[in-house]
Amino acid sequence: MTAKLNLRVNRKTVQQEVVEKLRHAILSGIFMPGNRLVETDLCSSLGVSRPSLREALRSLQAERLIEIVPNRGPQVPLLSWRDAEEIYEVRELLEGEAAARCSAIILDDDLKALGESLEAFRRASLRRDSANELVSTTSDFFFIIMRNCGNKIIEETLTGLKARVNFLRARSMSLPGRANKSHVEMKAIYTAIKARNAKQARKAAQEHVVKARDAAKKAFGS
Amino acid sequence: MTAKLNLRVNRKTVQQEVVEKLRHAILSGIFMPGNRLVETDLCSSLGVSRPSLREALRSLQAERLIEIVPNRGPQVPLLSWRDAEEIYEVRELLEGEAAARCSAIILDDDLKALGESLEAFRRASLRRDSANELVSTTSDFFFIIMRNCGNKIIEETLTGLKARVNFLRARSMSLPGRANKSHVEMKAIYTAIKARNAKQARKAAQEHVVKARDAAKKAFGS
DNA sequence: CATGTCAAGATTGACAGACAATCTGGCAAT
DNA sequence: ATTGCCAGATTGTCTGTCAATCTTGACATG
Numbered sequence: 001m002t003a004k005l006n007l008r009v010n011r012k013t014v015q016q017e018v019v020e021k022l023r024h025a026i027l028s029g030i031f032m033p034g035n036r037l038v039e040t041d042l043c044s045s046l047g048v049s050r051p052s053l054r055e056a057l058r059s060l061q062a063e064r065l066i067e068i069v070p071n072r073g074p075q076v077p078l079l080s081w082r083d084a085e086e087i088y089e090v091r092e093l094l095e096g097e098a099a100a101r102c103s104a105i106i107l108d109d110d111l112k113a114l115g116e117s118l119e120a121f122r123r124a125s126l127r128r129d130s131a132n133e134l135v136s137t138t139s140d141f142f143f144i145i146m147r148n149c150g151n152k153i154i155e156e157t158l159t160g161l162k163a164r165v166n167f168l169r170a171r172s173m174s175l176p177g178r179a180n181k182s183h184v185e186m187k188a189i190y191t192a193i194k195a196r197n198a199k200q201a202r203k204a205a206q207e208h209v210v211k212a213r214d215a216a217k218k219a220f221g222s
Numbered sequence: 223m224t225a226k227l228n229l230r231v232n233r234k235t236v237q238q239e240v241v242e243k244l245r246h247a248i249l250s251g252i253f254m255p256g257n258r259l260v261e262t263d264l265c266s267s268l269g270v271s272r273p274s275l276r277e278a279l280r281s282l283q284a285e286r287l288i289e290i291v292p293n294r295g296p297q298v299p300l301l302s303w304r305d306a307e308e309i310y311e312v313r314e315l316l317e318g319e320a321a322a323r324c325s326a327i328i329l330d331d332d333l334k335a336l337g338e339s340l341e342a343f344r345r346a347s348l349r350r351d352s353a354n355e356l357v358s359t360t361s362d363f364f365f366i367i368m369r370n371c372g373n374k375i376i377e378e379t380l381t382g383l384k385a386r387v388n389f390l391r392a393r394s395m396s397l398p399g400r401a402n403k404s405h406v407e408m409k410a411i412y413t414a415i416k417a418r419n420a421k422q423a424r425k426a427a428q429e430h431v432v433k434a435r436d437a438a439k440k441a442f443g444s
Numbered sequence: 445c446a447t448g449t450c451a452a453g454a455t456t457g458a459c460a461g462a463c464a465a466t467c468t469g470g471c472a473a474t
Numbered sequence: 475a476t477t478g479c480c481a482g483a484t485t486g487t488c489t490g491t492c493a494a495t496c497t498t499g500a501c502a503t504g
Contacts, residue, residue, distance in 0.1 A: 013292055013486065015280075039456070049488050051273045054457095058237075058277045062284025064378075070235055071495050073456060083374070090375045093315055152305070153312045156286075157379050236458065261485070271459045276486095293466050293485060 014048055018056035021046065026065050026076055027166055028132070037066065037074045065163050081220050084168055087161055088213040092206050094158055095142065098149035099189055099205035100198040106148040111194060117141045118183075118190050125179035134173040134182075135166050141186055145193070145205075172215040185211055236270055240278035243268065248287050248298055249385055250354070251392075259288065259296045287385050303442050306390055309383055310435040314428050316380055317364065320371035321411055321427035322420040328370040333416060339363045340405075340412050347401035356395040357388050363408055367415070367427075394437040407433055 012020075022042070025031055043053050057074050060066045066074045106114070121137040139162065146155045172178050185208040192200035234242075244264075247253055265275050279296050282288045288296045328336070343359040361384065368377045394400050407430040414422035 015486085038454090040454095050456095051276070051489095052487060054273070055276055055280045058280040059284055062281055071456060072497095086373045086375045089373055090316075090379070093319055094312075097315055151308045151311055153308045153383070157312070157382075160379075160382075161375070260483090262483095272485095273460095274458060294468095295485060 096206040100202035103193040103201040171219040318428040322424035325423040393441040
């Protein structure tokens, strides 16, 4: 069986590129919550026309990465602690489920990738890296799990939360010691999945979310 | 306590109206799965410009109500049985959770509305109404539950599935006897919520989803 | 000083028109 | 039957324009 070589020329449309650029800008904190995004400014800095930009903004709005108030325009939404809590509640359900399903059906190749991603996180945490690197490696780790849970809806939903989750991760990862604890929890998830133990995987994933929530709560006041 | 009277003038933007009209058209089956939606045609029938229409299409794309293939344009996606199954799996998780939480915190007014919505469904099923009415009353019933579960993310997520769920409901409700069974299951959910029994509410909600899935599976071949 | 009013400027909402890039389907040639 | 190519249809994107709405600051009023 030949590897399905992906020769697809990646001809991205302007719209897609704008969405990606803006998403990245929001996630990396270039636009802060509460900031208004002025269309004409974005157009000139991105070098695209207003219609194209506005299409991209609608996509981001649906992702909840921005809010568009009629006649006021787009802005980066503020995240209240209650909002954050609700996100953790859903993550507990869905990531627990994803980990459990994943443990039953993940292929060896992906399992290997999961291990490597855990290792990448460990290295980043040892390097006392910027929160940025810690967040992206964590995000990768869970992305592999949800991509291999056998349910696209769960994947879609968690992907839809990713932006906000990463925002919260950036806060908690800056707490001293959180990265190490996080690594222990993630390793427990990995071990359970590797052992094909669904029950244990769910439990470990849920526990991680609970701990992450507690850490975020501490970090939230700042 | 005065009812919070909603005086907001409903000044909808063209974009919003287009989104609503198209959403309704897709849900009510005016556009069938697989159909391509030609922009210029939609523009003339809706009486809006292409930029406005395209913004609306991006919103619908994010809702997964349409797919936009680059250089081919938007089309109503086909729903495979595997897709449907995955939706039922997530509904089992989230609607179960919503029912459980709802039973703990729903206010008496909303509980009353829930009862009325159940009664509306019963009447519709006795009238041997068109599937249309059965679907919308069912949808209302569950909407009340998820709106009162105290978690906006769950509400958002289930709302995002609503289009596809209603599509499936329309299929199953046309099965003889399904409406009656459905009513029994929904009544069980209502009773448990009214009794403030979270555990029972979750169980009843999950059972309903399982039964609904079985019914949909039978109906899916047609 | 607090409050209300109003006009100017900034920004969004929406449209029309245009043109290039790309896809589709059919026809001819090999 | 496969390939090559052309015409029509459709989308991707831009520019430019205008009205509607929000924001702000100045000013007048009590």
